[in-house]
Amino acid sequence: MATLSSGPIENNPVSGVRPTQQVTIRLANRAADSLTVSVQGYVLSTTRTLYVSEVISIAPNEAVTRNYFADLDAYEFVFETDTEGAEQVGISVWGKQASGQLVDAHRVVEHEKNS
Template sequence: MAVLSTGPIENNLSGGNRPTQQVTIKMVNTDSINTSNVLIEGYFLNGTRTLYVLQSVNLTPGQVFSQTYYANLDG
């Protein structure tokens, strides 16, 4: 099982706004036979790690998935 992570992304206020308001996740199952099961987790870092996105996605062979999530958070 592969685990892919961006690690923390700093998104502090700059000029009264945060540089990033949304983040888009795009996945492609390039396997021609097997289905892939993916768990998407998004955390808000405010001194503690608070889960705010939890989504399970099943991708059939050749399927593309794209989803935009709220990201107007510090980190």
């Protein structure tokens, strides 16, 4: 089983507005077989509370995009797969403003994930 994490992402308000209101997750399967990825999102405060729990099936050479609420002070996403081709999964996490504009400080691309 492979477990990857975005790590904690701080999203404190600036002038009363949090930089990120929505998170876009993109999963790409570069393997020859289908695979399943468990996506878990956590609100981080004095406790770590699960607020997103989804299992996503991805066909070979398919990319899947999901959008999640993120107007929170801090959050983290964890990805798990028990497929042997786990290293063939590309994962990126993108924070977005309400307008849809990307928040550079809140992006995690494949080579930056924690394992």
